[in-house]
Each structure stands twice: as C-alpha cells, then as structure tokens.
Amino acid sequence: MADPKPDVLGVSVARDPSLMTGAVPSKEWMDVPAVFKPGNYCYPGKKSIVEYHSKNFPGLFGEPREWEVESDDWKLPDNWKEIIINGIKERLDKFRSFKIFMDCCVRCGACADKCHFFLGTGDPKNMPVLRAELLRSVYRNEFTKAGKILGRIAGARPMTFGVLKEWFMYYYQCTECRRCSVFCPYGIDTAEVTMMARELLHLVGVNTNWILEPAANSNRTGNHLGLQPHTFKDNAEFLLDDIEEATGLKLNSLTFNRKGAEVLFIIPSADVFAEPGIFTFMGYLLLFDHIGLDYTISTYASEGGNFGSFTNNELMKKLNGKMYAEAERLGVKWILGGECGHMWRVVHQYMDTMNGELQRSLEMPVSPITGTRFENAAASKMVHVSEFTADLIKHGKLKIDKSRNDHRVVTFHDSCNPARGMGMLDEPRYILENVCNNFYDMPENCIRENTFCCGSGTGLNTGEIMELRMRGGLPRANAVKYVEDRHGVNMLSCVCAIDRATLLALMEYWNPNVGVCGVSELVGNALIMDGEKERETDLRFDPLPGTEG
Amino acid sequence: MRILYPFLAVLALVLISFVGAKMPGGQSLFGVVIPYLAFFAFIIFFIKKIIYWAKSPVPFRIPTTSGQEKSLPWIKQNKTDCPSSTGGVIGRMFLEVFLFRSLFKNTKTDVEDGPKLVYGSSKYLWLFGLLFHYSFLVIFLRHWRLFTNPVPSFVTKLELADGLLQVGVPVLYQSDIILLLALTFLFLRRVIRPQLRYISLASDYFPLFLIMGIGITGILMRYFIRVDIVSVKELAMGLATFKPVIKGDIGVLFFIHLFLVSCLMVYFPFSKLMHMGGVFLSPTRNLANNNRMVRHINPWNDTSIKPHSYAGYEDEFREFMVNAGLPVEKELPPAAEEPPAAEEDKPAE
Ligand code: SF4
Numbered sequence: 001m002a003d004p005k006p007d008v009l010g011v012s013v014a015r016d017p018s019l020m021t022g023a024v025p026s027k028e029w030m031d032v033p034a035v036f037k038p039g040n041y042c043y044p045g046k047k048s049i050v051e052y053h054s055k056n057f058p059g060l061f062g063e064p065r066e067w068e069v070e071s072d073d074w075k076l077p078d079n080w081k082e083i084i085i086n087g088i089k090e091r092l093d094k095f096r097s098f099k100i101f102m103d104c105c106v107r108c109g110a111c112a113d114k115c116h117f118f119l120g121t122g123d124p125k126n127m128p129v130l131r132a133e134l135l136r137s138v139y140r141n142e143f144t145k146a147g148k149i150l151g152r153i154a155g156a157r158p159m160t161f162g163v164l165k166e167w168f169m170y171y172y173q174c175t176e177c178r179r180c181s182v183f184c185p186y187g188i189d190t191a192e193v194t195m196m197a198r199e200l201l202h203l204v205g206v207n208t209n210w211i212l213e214p215a216a217n218s219n220r221t222g223n224h225l226g227l228q229p230h231t232f233k234d235n236a237e238f239l240l241d242d243i244e245e246a247t248g249l250k251l252n253s254l255t256f257n258r259k260g261a262e263v264l265f266i267i268p269s270a271d272v273f274a275e276p277g278i279f280t281f282m283g284y285l286l287l288f289d290h291i292g293l294d295y296t297i298s299t300y301a302s303e304g305g306n307f308g309s310f311t312n313n314e315l316m317k318k319l320n321g322k323m324y325a326e327a328e329r330l331g332v333k334w335i336l337g338g339e340c341g342h343m344w345r346v347v348h349q350y351m352d353t354m355n356g357e358l359q360r361s362l363e364m365p366v367s368p369i370t371g372t373r374f375e376n377a378a379a380s381k382m383v384h385v386s387e388f389t390a391d392l393i394k395h396g397k398l399k400i401d402k403s404r405n406d407h408r409v410v411t412f413h414d415s416c417n418p419a420r421g422m423g424m425l426d427e428p429r430y431i432l433e434n435v436c437n438n439f440y441d442m443p444e445n446c447i448r449e450n451t452f453c454c455g456s457g458t459g460l461n462t463g464e465i466m467e468l469r470m471r472g473g474l475p476r477a478n479a480v481k482y483v484e485d486r487h488g489v490n491m492l493s494c495v496c497a498i499d500r501a502t503l504l505a506l507m508e509y510w511n512p513n514v515g516v517c518g519v520s521e522l523v524g525n526a527l528i529m530d531g532e533k534e535r536e537t538d539l540r541f542d543p544l545p546g547t548e549g
Numbered sequence: 550m551r552i553l554y555p556f557l558a559v560l561a562l563v564l565i566s567f568v569g570a571k572m573p574g575g576q577s578l579f580g581v582v583i584p585y586l587a588f589f590a591f592i593i594f595f596i597k598k599i600i601y602w603a604k605s606p607v608p609f610r611i612p613t614t615s616g617q618e619k620s621l622p623w624i625k626q627n628k629t630d631c632p633s634s635t636g637g638v639i640g641r642m643f644l645e646v647f648l649f650r651s652l653f654k655n656t657k658t659d660v661e662d663g664p665k666l667v668y669g670s671s672k673y674l675w676l677f678g679l680l681f682h683y684s685f686l687v688i689f690l691r692h693w694r695l696f697t698n699p700v701p702s703f704v705t706k707l708e709l710a711d712g713l714l715q716v717g718v719p720v721l722y723q724s725d726i727i728l729l730l731a732l733t734f735l736f737l738r739r740v741i742r743p744q745l746r747y748i749s750l751a752s753d754y755f756p757l758f759l760i761m762g763i764g765i766t767g768i769l770m771r772y773f774i775r776v777d778i779v780s781v782k783e784l785a786m787g788l789a790t791f792k793p794v795i796k797g798d799i800g801v802l803f804f805i806h807l808f809l810v811s812c813l814m815v816y817f818p819f820s821k822l823m824h825m826g827g828v829f830l831s832p833t834r835n836l837a838n839n840n841r842m843v844r845h846i847n848p849w850n851d852t853s854i855k856p857h858s859y860a861g862y863e864d865e866f867r868e869f870m871v872n873a874g875l876p877v878e879k880e881l882p883p884a885a886e887e888p889p890a891a892e893e894d895k896p897a898e
C-alpha cells in the first residue's frame with residue numbers, strides 16, 4: 001500500500017471526522033474492534049528470533065511460531081487467557097506503579113490531547129486515558145469487586161481475543177514518551193502501562209520483529225545492527241578517513257577494547273553506521289582528540305540503545321548488564337555515554353538498580369580535563385556526553401569557531417527520555433548556544449518537559465507503519481515548521497540516535513528543507529583542532545559559509 | 550446509559566431512604582445502624598486498599614522529570630518539578646496535592662487546516678477541580694460543629710469566613726454554592742466535550758450525582774426545609790460518643806442526606822475516589838530524581854540474569870577479532886582452522 005502524500009495526509013488529519021476534529025464515534029469504544037490491515041501493524045517476530053530469546057528466558061517470550069497479524073488465528077497457546085491474567089497478577093504484585101495506575105484514573109481527560117498519536121490520528125484509543133483503559137477494563141473484571149459485580153457498567157470487560165488484538169494495536173502505537181504523565185494530576189504514566197502490556201503480550205508470543213531482532217543482535221554481537229567486531233571496527237575507522245578528508249587530521253586516539261583506558265565510551269551503534277549519526281560520531285571523536293581524553297570503545301558493549309527496554313524488564317536488564325561488565329573487564333574508571341534517548345532512560349532510571357552489583361571498581365566520574373566531579377553520577381558512574389561537553393565549554397577548554405556552523409539555523413528537539421526520564425534540558429542548549437550563532441527554540445508547549453515525540457520511538461521506526469509514524473510525528477514536525485517559517489531554521493538537532501533516523505524521515509516528509517543532526521556533530525564542526533588544515537567543508541562535506549563557489 | 554443509570558441509582562437511593570426512614574425503626578436504621586456500618590466500612594476498606602497498594606514494592610525509581618535535573622553546579626535545577634532530595638519531593642507533592650500543579654499545566658490542542666496544531670491554555674479543569682475539592686473540604690470541616698462540644702474555634706472561624714458575604718438568613722455559605730457550581734461544571738464538561746464524553750464511565754457520573762445529592766439535601770435543610778437541628782446535633786454527638794439517641798422528629802430530609810453520605814463512604818474505597826490516597830503513592834511524583842546519585846534497591850531484582858558473557862562473545866568471534874587486530878583475552882589456538890564456536894547460540898536468519 002502506497003503511503004499518502006503529505007498534502008493528502010495533512011487534509012486528512014485536519015478534516016477527516018475524528019475525535020480530534022470534533023466528531024464523536026457512534027459506537028462505544030468497547031464495541032469498536034481493532035482491524036489490522038497492511039500499514040497499520042508491525043510484522044511479528046521471526047520464529048528463530050523468538051526461539052533465541054526463549055532460550056535465555058523460558059516462557060517470557062511465549063511459544064516461538066510463525067503467525068500472521070491479519071489472520072484470526074494467532075496460534076496462541078490454549079491457556080493464553082490464563083497466562084495473561086496470571087501475568088497481570090504477577091505484575092501487580094511486583095510494581096506498585098501498576099496498581100496505582102490501574103486504580104486511580106478519574107478520567108479527567110487532562111491527558112487526552114497530550115499524546116502525539118492521538119493528535120495525529122484522532123483515534124480515540126490513542127488518548128492515553130483510553131489506551132490505559134484497554135488494560136484497566138480487564139483488570140477491573142478480574143481484580144476489583146465493582147468490576148466483578150457490575151461488569152460493563154463499571155467499565156469492566158473480560159479478556160477476549162478481540163481485546164488482545166486491541167492491545168497489540170494500541171500498545172504498539174505508544175512510544176512510551178511519558179508526555180501524558182506530565183499532565184496527569186496523579187502522575188499516571190501510560191508509558192508504564194504500555195510497558196506492562198507489552199510484557200504481557202510477550203508472554204503469549206505476540207510481538208514484533210523490529211524489536212526482537214535488534215534485541216537478539218545486541219545480545220549476541222553487542223550492537224543492534226548485528227555488526228560483528230571487525231565490521232564494527234571497520235565502520236568506525238572508515239569514519240576516521242572522512243574526518244581526515246574534512247580536517248586534514250588523521251586521528252589516532254580511537255581504540256577498541258583497550259584495557260586500562262580511563263573512560264569507556266558507549267554509543268548507540270547506529271552512530272557508526274548510518275547518516276546522520278556518523279557525523280555525530282565524527283563529532284565525538286574530534287572532541288575527545290581535541291581534549292586528549294584517554295578513552296576506548298568496546299565492540300562487545302557496542303550498543304548504548306536498549307531494545308530490551310521495549311520488551312520486558314528482564315531482557316532490558318540482560319542487555320544493559322554489558323555496560324558494567326565491560327567497564328569492569330577493561331578496568332576503566334567510569335563510563336561516558338553518547339547521544340541516545342531511550343539508552344539514557346535505562347541508564348539514568350534503571351541501570352544502577354538492575355545491574356549495580358556488577359560494578360565493583362568503577363569510580364566517581366571526574367573529568368580529567370576540568371577536574372569536575374560529576375556528583376550527579378556518583379552511584380551509577382555514567383555521564384552523558386552533553387553533560388561532559390557542557391562542562392568542558394564552561395571551563396573554556398574547547399577552542400571553538402562558531403561561525404563554522406553559520407550555514408545552519410538550528411533548533412533543538414528534546415528527546416522524550418532525556419527530557420522526561422532524566423531531566424537533561426539545559427546542557428544541550430548550553431552547548432548549542434556556544435557552538436553556533438543561530439539557535440532558536442521551538443514554542444514552549446513543544447519543548448523541554450512538554451516535548452513531542454518523534455513519533456517512532458520504542459521500536460516503531462519500521463517502514464511498514466510509515467503513515468502512522470508520519471501522523472504521530474506531526475506535532476513535532478509542526479513545531480519545527482513554526483521555527484522554520486519564523487527564523488529560517490534548517491537544522492533540527494537532537495541527542496538521540498533513534499531521532500536521527502526517524503526525524504530524518506519525518507522532516508523529509510513534512511519539512512523537506514530541514515536536516516537532522518546530533519548536537520556533537522555541531523560541536524565537531526566548530527572545534528578548532530591543532531594542526532588542522534583550512535576547513536572548507538563541515539563534517540558532511542557541505543561547504544562552509546564563505547568558502548562556497 | 551452511562552449517565553442515566555447512575556442518575557437513576559442516586560434517585561433510588563434517595564427514595565429508599567425517604568421511604569425507609571418513615572418505616573417503624575427506620576430512623577434508627579438510617580440514623581444509626583447504616584451510618585455506623587458505612588463509617589467502619591469506609592475506614593476498613595480505605596486502609597485495606599492502601600495496604601494493598603503498599604504491599605507491592607517500587608522496583609524502579611521512575612519520577613517523571615518535568616524540569617531541569619540536578620547536574621553541573623552552574624546549571625540551575627528545577628527543584629520543584631525535578632527534585633533530587635526528599636525536601637524537594639515534599640515540595641513537589643505539596644504543590645501536586647494542594648494546588649493541583651500538573652492540572653495547572655493543562656493545555657487544549659486543536660487541529661486546523663495546514664495541518665496546524667494549536668495549543669491553548671486551559672485552566673478551567675484546574676480551577677473548578679480546585680474549587681470543588683476545597684469547598685468540599687470546608688463543608689466537611691464545618692460539619693465538625695455537630696460532633697463536638699464545645700465547638701472548636703477553628704470551626705467557628707471557618708464558618709465566619711465562609712459566610713463572609715453576609716447574605717440571607719441563615720447566612721449563606723459560599724462553599725455550598727461553589728460546590729454545586731463546580732459539580733455542575735464538572736458534569737457539563739463531561740457531557741459537552743466530545744473527548745470527555747467518550748471516555749466517561751457510569752462510575753464517573755455516579756459520584757458526581759451522589760455528591761450533588763448530598764449537597765442539595767444539605768442546602769435544602771439549611772436554607773429551605775428546616776430540620777430539628779437540636780436533635781441532629783444530639784444524634785451526631787451520640788454517634789461520636791457511641792451513645793446514639795434519636796429524639797423528636799428530625800425530618801426525613803436529614804435521613805436522606807445521611808444515607809447518601811453513608812453511600813459515599815461505602816462507595817469510596819472501591820472506586821476511583823481512592824485517588825485521594827493514591828496521589829500520595831504515585832511513583833512518578835513521589836520519588837527524587839537522584840537515580841544516578843543514590844542506588845535504588847529493587848527487592849525482587851533477579852541476580853541470576855547475567856549479560857551475555859564477554860567470554861562467550863570472544864569465543865564466537867575470536868578469529869575475526871584477531872584478524873582485525875582487536876585485543877583478545879585468549880589467543881587463537883595454533884592452527885586456527887576450525888570455524889568460530891558457539892554457532893548454535895546465534896539466531897538463524
Ligand atoms: S490525566 Fe490521569 S486521571 Fe486524568 S484521564 Fe488521564 S490518566 Fe486519568
């Protein structure tokens with residue numbers, strides 16, 4: 001099915017009758033079935049991949065099998081309902097958040113129009129409150145007195161195949177961005193509900209390949225792309241040639257798996273692989289060379305991103321554990337993390353809790369250049385490259401020529417996770433203000449803790465659901481358009497590898513004149529390196545202002 | 550249906566108490582037995598629910614950060630929306646519980662041609678929500694007059710403040726009017742706004758009607774159809790001291806009022822009204838954003854889950870690694886002819 005053109009989709013969003021445009025569906029939501037058709041679902045996990053995960057986690061990923069989403073026979077185990085209900089019970093006992101979020105919603109509707117998927121699709125079940133009700137209704141039926149006695153009047157309904165289909169549809173139309181949670185008077189976080197629901201779906205083997213395969217790759221090869229050690233190294237080193245071409249410098253500070261380095265640097269692996277992430281990677285390397293950082297990159301822990309976090313907490317933990325394990329093996333003092341959104345949700349909010357026992361000799365991170373002690377990472381021992389860079393700039397340790405970014409009029413996309421699952425808002429802005437002359441923030445409803453998701457996070461950035469992604473990304477694109485029209489913004493910067501892939505598609509679609517880059521790319525452009533040649537181009541070989549023609 | 554049923558249910562409750570209180574023995578049933586049962590049910594089930602919640606651990610520290618984190622000393626932290634200390638959390642919770650901070654942030658989004666998304670500020674829900682809760686609280690506290698002798702001075706002061714406008718005899722309490730107004734707004738909002746109407750359940754309308762019923766009967770009693778206030782006070786004092794007596798003809802309106810209140814008490818712990826307790830326990834609000842500073846302990850952390858080992862990784866890729874000049878822990882065996890091991894560990898394509 002061909003995806004609609006932007007002008008067609010634009011009219012559809014604004015005009016088609018939907019709950020966003022004021023039309024109330026004639027049927028109650030419980031009576032509207034989820035219908036799968038090409039383009040509105042992600043492909044299920046391959047049998048071999050599910051087998052791979054099931055070997056590590058018996059039962060957690062259900063029965064490996066071939067199945068089709070559009071079919072009415074998902075080849076579920078006979079006792080699948082029991083598995084789900086027991087799964088809910090188990091999670092209620094393990095997560096207080098789950099209980100509270102199931103019990104406390106008053107359906108005030110404050111969250112309703114906060115979700116980018118609702119804004120872009122107008123589909124009632126994309127209102128966070130209804131998304132959560134999809135599961136809450138079953139919870140009521142099984143676990144509350146009111147639900148058991150009053151049934152549907154109390155908003156309860158039994159678990160059926162139709163409900164399962166709904167879950168698969170709408171818990172994979174949630175990017176766990178937590179925007180709804182900012183506005184909820186009780187802090188109900190639908191992202192958390194989605195995490196629970198996805199765990200439950202996995203129990204009965206309902207899953208998507210675009211998440212499971214990268215997760216399997218991360219486990220085995222160290223990175224989600226499945227790059228084997230030598231390929232990973234080759235790719236990274238290839239970028240050294242590009243750096244040489246742009247700056248005239250052959251950097252020799254990049255090493256792999258080197259024991260005794262002071263710092264282990266972990267990036268989202270896409271940064272060595274695809275544009276525009278590779279430019280960000282070049283930025284990191286230039287920066288570290290510039291300051292003489294004693295660091296190494298691991299091929300074993302070569303993925304910062306954690307695809308496990310899109311499945312269940314067990315796989316999240318397993319994949320994340322590599323970071324500490326490798327840091328200990330190499331004997332580094334602390335860990336520096338690259339620009340990646342959900343990686344930082346995991347690193348900031350989960351890592352030390354999940355895998356803290358794996359760290360034994362890591363030390364409180366101290367910048368060897370400025371002497372700054374990163375007290376905020378005293379326990380987890382891991383610092384964000386933006387925090388690190390901001391500190392360097394503040395101490396005047398970088399030689400910067402801002403004008404080299406003068407051909408960029410930059411805005412900044414707060415990725416959901418660093419914004420709402422970490423609170424890193426001002427560090428990247430400080431960097432941007434110091435490495436480029438033209439920086440404009442988007443309107444305040446769309447940035448910082450109110451930021452809009454790229455529309456394709458949590459493993460939804462797959463090609464088969466393009467229309468959905470473009471709808472979900474519309475609020476973000478719209479805000480970019482605003483600064484594009486007003487200030488001529490032509491570059492959307494971010495600190496997330498998924499963004500660098502998804503915003504690229506989003507901008508091509510809605511705002512074709514706006515490019516996408518990582519913050520560190522702009523840093524790399526602006527750095528005046530010792531012994532460099534006269535820089536004529538930036539890291540993407542676009543001519544620098546004043547040198548063209 | 551979702552509106553009609555709860556409305557009828559409340560009407561039925563009114564009717565039951567209207568008829569019941571007139572039956573022989575009805576006054577002690579509706580004036581003593583039911584209120585006691587309801588009160589104890591409320592206490593017991595409220596506590597049970599809190600214990601039910603508290604029994605589950607908080608495995609991860611997951612505050613929704615809504616402002617700048619504490620990081621470098623020269624970057625200004627947003628201490629209220631992204632607290633990193635217990636004091637900060639208390640501040641955040643205070644603002645949330647007493648001033649509905651998150652609701653204050655509410656916006657309303659519309660989509661226009663273009664497509665263009667437009668965000669407007671929308672503070673009505675915050676305002677009326679706040680008015681409702683505070684007027685309810687004031688009314689609740691004013692009722693202490695009935696259960697205490699002498700009446701504590703804060704109650705008399707509150708009454709004075711609440712009757713500040715000095716209109717009517719008896720003096721009109723603003724809280725009565727505000728409560729009804731706010732309830733009406735909350736009801737209309739649910740009915741009129743399409744998104745709200747679509748998500749609302751019977752259990753969202755029922756408490757609205759019930760509290761409206763309580764408010765209306767209360768107001769009727771005070772301003773229009775007077776009941777024997779002396780006997781009411783005697784009964785209330787009796788209830789409070791576990792020596793309840795019903796004297797004289799209090800008036801049926803009072804029993805309806807009391808019955809609706811009893812229903813609210815029984816209904817409360819089983820319903821969404823428990824958000825009153827839940828708001829304090831919400832892990833996205835009541836935790837400090839100090840994850841990287843202080844380790845949070847997960848009581849059920851499964852230490853048997855280990856990362857795929859480096860040794861396993863190297864075993865699988867050693868040959869490639871050596872050829873690529875990557876350092877290895879174990880050198881290749883002299884005749885490195887056999888294929889990389891651990892083949893079966895790899896997902897087939
Ligand atoms: S904002 Fe919170 S309480 Fe209100 S409808 Fe949404 S989840 Fe429920």
Ligand code: SF4
Pocket residue numbers: 114115116117126127128131173174175176177178179180181190191194
């Ligand atoms: S977490 Fe984000 S995507 Fe999910 S329901 Fe909330 S606002 Fe929507």
